[in-house]
Amino acid sequence: MALSSDNFTHFSCAICFVALLYACRNRILRGGVPLPPGPRGLPLIGSVFDVNLAEPWLTYEEWGKQYGDIVHAKLLGMDLIILNSERIARELLEQRSTIYSDRPHIPTNKLFGMDFNTGLLPYGSEWRLHRKMFRTSLNKEAAATYKLLEMRKVRQLLRNLASSPEEYSKHFNTLSAAIIMAVTYGYDVIPRNDPFVSKLVRLLSLFLDALTPERAALIGAIPLLSYIPSWFPGGRYKQRAKECRTLARDILDEPVNYVKGCIDTGTATKSMVYDLIRGLSGNDQDHYDAVKAVAATVYLGGAETTHATLLVFLLAMVLYPEVQTKAQEEIDRVVGSDRLPDFNDRPSLPYVEGVLLETFRWHPVAPMGLPHMTTRSDVFAGMYVPKGAIILTNLWAMAHDERRFPEPLTFSPERHLTPSGDLAKGTACNAFGFGRRYCPGKFVADQSVWATIVSILATLRIERANDRCGNHIDVIPEFTSGLSSRPKPFRCSIKVRSAAAEQLIFTSYDGD
Template identity: 45%
Template sequence: MFSAQILAVATSCTIFLIAALRLSRKRVYPLPLPPGPRGLPFLGNALQLDTKRPWLTYAAWGKTYGKIIHSSILGIDMIIINSESIARELLDKRSAIYSDRPVIPTNEISGLDFNTVLLPYGEKLRQHRKLFHQVLRAEASVSYQEMYSRHATELIFNLLKVTDDLQKPTQAYTASLIMSVTYGYTSCGTQDPFVDRAQELLDIARHLLSPERAAMFTAFPFLKKLPVWCFRGAYSLMGRSRELCQQLLNEPFNEVKVQMANGTVTKSLVADFLSQAEENADEDTMKAVALMGYVGGIDTSTSTLHVFLMAMLLYPDVQARARAEINEVVMHDKMPTIDDRPSLPYLDAVLREVLRWYPPIPLGMAHATTNDDIYGGYFIPKGTVVIVNQWALSRDEDVFPDASRFDPTRHLTADGQLKDQHFVNHFAFGHGRRVCPGRWFAENSLWNAMATILAVLRIDHARDSNGNRIEVKPEITTGMVM
């Protein structure tokens, strides 16, 4: 027994040393890589990184090394982009090279390999996006006005009832909207087992799917063969993640089948799929798309609504101006609707500023290069992980002076009109061929919630038992989604 343990340790050490030598071997390129911090052999810059808030580290490096930076973690090349113009040049204009995703082993180990966001660029991804396009394209998203209004009204009542945790009512709003479209799920109140399980899955996933977290499994592939009990922290939850994935993929999908058999089904993406027997997709694909519509939107939209509420509390002048605009445009006996949106540019500017001020996914979703490329005299190798640091974009003082301040007027012209009419181009929705397919649905649902809240409620500080105002200090969670 003892000799077997020694052999196992020796084997692991040997594998580690071989991997270290292989990954630390100097590679020769025809041009220099972008500048970046000097790293250690094999480890690269792993020890220099704030693993909880890597976007802050990358932004700090940008002040020293420039808008495009090279970094490495355990032998994995990474390019960090801290400029929107560079992101547009590479990911939009050269999308044929920059549309792949890095292989993230924790994705597969956790049972999340159905994840549309992380699929490699190819036919399966096109099938997913085609199905998303059916219900989330611009024309379809505008047609959901009655549904937006109905759920926004429920959001108001839930906000009025809440005493401390604002996550439940805002999460219920985004969850109920998405599930209505995907599964025809008509009620998803603040206490819902599906929402609770999906949130548990998201809490696990947001800590497992970053390139920084996955680097260890890429550097040491043998780790994927170890049982889950060998890991600690977030990694130990990979087994629970697999269990949740199977429940969430199958149970709501099968419920739609039961409703169809009983004649009680309502219109939804899944019901349309099952009734039309789509030729280009199988049930597994449909299950993945339906669940991804939910998990891909709920955290980001809920985060955005939280930031909106915080901004309205901390900047009462902005809240007052947005409400005054609504009162001027919308008759007092009516609620604002999507039809009023062109006449409410300041409210649109508020939404743009919410996404700018605290982008919900501070590092976006990593891309990967399918070929070598050259930019600005620097070499970008094939297989490089490319990250757009949305946090750095949001704090670029050349583009957004006094960037830490919440100021919607930065998105308006001198005469009060929007500078950019194309909101879906906002960097928070990503870039290139991997831009968020649900961006029209997201912007319409967020705008409707914000308009309804401002039309009905006044957001102010809570008071203590003596009537004194309780001050609020903004605190943002870490992980893939803030």
Template identity: 45%
Template sequence: MVWPLDTRFALLLSISVAAAVLVDRLAKKRRGTSLPLPPGPKPLPVVGNVLSLDSKEPWNTYAEWGAVYGDLIYARFLNQDVIIINSEKIAKELLEKRSNNYSDRPFIATREPFGWTFNFGLTPYGDEWRLCRRLIHQTFRADASLSFRPMQIRKAHQLLNNLLDDPINYVAHFQTYGASIGMSTVYDYDAAPRDDPLVEIVNRALVLGIKVMTPERAVLLSAFPFLARLPSWFPGATIKRDAVLSCKYIAEMIERPYEYVQKSMAEGTAAPSLVSEILKRMEHEENDRVDQLEKALKQTSSTAFAAAAETTSSALLFFILAMVLNPDLQQRAHAEIDAVVDAGRLPNFDDRPSLPYIEGIVRETMRWQPVIPMGAPHATTNSDVYEGYFIPKGAMIIPNAWAMSRDESVYPNGSKFKPDRWLDEDGKLTNAEPPVFTFGFGRRICPGRYTADASIWAGIASILATFEFSKAKDAQGKDIDFVPTFSSGVGRHPDPFPCSIVPRSTRLSAEKLAQLIRTSA
């Protein structure tokens, strides 16, 4: 007997629905609860929701899901439970108020093959992480970070000098600025203003790992772990070849600056720094304790300066992009600086409270384009229940900072760069909380956030005091229009774009401004 097509379709649909119900019941039984998981897109067999992701910019996919399913979403990557948080409120409720259960890190398959075990920010929650956190807190806590301010201003002035001499290579100058601040705080290494060999090492070391250290990019290696064991010469073994290179560069990034401090200490020329202070302590420790401390110190120091190099330079690139796309905003910024800062000097941190519009630009830069759109993923230590939804033990928790930055209830017209959103009618800063989601949540919040904030402010204030930005012009004198493109991985930054960077000449002649910049640097 041959059943009619519509009957067969109805039968197939009924079987599919029954199978789905059975699978759901079995899953609930396995979880030991009848509570529902948070809503989310229907996962496919085996692969889950992996094929639905924008692999380059998954935060966009998560934001789109949020528009359909809400701010707390369940998805599955292969056999990994995933909870996406698109709301800052929910992120604080879970990752901060319940931090004892949400401070772990999930397994990221690319971490070890690419040599990123050095990054203690990705280390599972436990004694190893606590030791690293204690070491870094001593140097980067709020009051201790104040001691870096003279150095940060000096590095900002070196940045100005580089932009004055060679504006075309602005990307390299921002990379040098971020890396040199990180290396100064961690190793007391005074990087050369340009083409410093240790700065080049860190830039080279990070480029491969940043692209693959996200959970979404690591899925391929999770599904096919044999790819990491293929010989590097094997056809198509791109992952293996990149991993070998990454490990080589990372090892150099960790050891070379560390050896610099050891040599300086042996010669009696070392100044106080994170590494030198801990090395002095280690002289009085037992041998087994020394090994443990040295490992933690290398993890802490390399993580700190690598993070500073990547995030600071990316934030400044987004700032320049905002200025080029919104040239009208510069006039108000220039006017505020001119009213507060004397013509014969450059801004310093004492001026910060008197420059609310510049503060608005700093905050808006970090909100408008979060340099780490999803932060580092968290993981649950135990199962949990939130608002009637079940959150499984071992679930990967992704706080989608990108979606938080576009929350229309908090940031109306969120895709637009609007420093005024941080100011009241009198031009003073509002009581609104700065975009802290850019630094993470709970116990895993970025320990270097105070130093990073100060570095970004010093760079932005110094640049606005001395330069104007606009679109580059072609041979006929017409603006060169462009559509921004972005490179992404763990972090995100704009690709190089055509722009004009010229000295301001409102209060000082070009010659006197150049002299001020050079003498300050």
């Protein structure tokens, strides 16, 4: 039935009236306190068409410039509160952590069998048990016990890079998987087609593709989507979810069974799971399930982020050769050329520390962190934050805040140093999140990335690659999108710096 123009006018008026009533009702519920400023959006769908779904942090950064450091937007019925300033993020997520530590209930988590993942659990007793396990097994002191293991794996990376430099991304992937599997399960990965790692890689890629809150909102807004049978055209999403659920079950059980097998045969080495299982009494099934979930979460939280961070470092070294030269001069001066650097050298290498801090800042690999959610309404600086609002920490905008980091797109370790070359205080930007949900892997991650950066700088020279005529190939930095963002593949040349460095790479003692 076609609408006449009169009917259409009546229909439009009715919609506007309902929208107005709804707005008045919400304002009364808020006691007249305004929401933070932000885009108005369309009725029902909100601002969904205004968000750059590939790189939402850029849209949110723009909104920040237009509306201020705290922005409200509606997206498919969800209240989004976007935080573009570290100061405000700390005030809310740290000082008012009892209100701001929940996670949004994203329907895709269960659909994809990923509801065991610590990072996605609601703020409650199960999450607390997970965090207690992380605190015991990966706090600063516990993480330090893995330094030698990390250095040993990094030395294997140097050999791989020196032997097949063009496969640098694969080698970084192997390194992060090797460190994580050794720390978590005491398991030495097989360099090619490792059975556990292959499953984890597939699981992560299926899930990351589906996870962003904007995409999950589509399922949340149209729950019917999750009932489409997998054979139905367009049901590919469901098929992927089914595959993901099977993989998730395998990955919870199989590596922990490996550790139990090693304990039974007396061959187990120190690892997170080994330590956590030893602390359990025989029939504590809930705790045992939590150990499996925490262990599987380590790979999901740590592998892609560490791999992506190393790619960011490599890209920066190609683009900023003068930074690389200064870092290498510092290492040569402090460490010399007859040994490889180790963790004892760290306090004496402030420029290298600046390179590390700048790697985390220049391109945060989790540009929006993970979304938080409020458990009750709140009023902040005269603005209303609704109960159930999704809180997005725009780590990208915080790391590129011109007030703190002039010329933010430039990779400059100097911004983290005092004029006399010492490490400055308070220049680190936050790549690991806020409040009670901050990243529990930050100490292990920081150690892994530092060990890799310093070892590469000590032994290898990274430059632009040459084409067949010997001309430099320009590298235009481009990044992938999604929950995690990393440089897209780029060509570069990686060569051993000297005969002495080659000797160290191939003959050095592995460190334990």
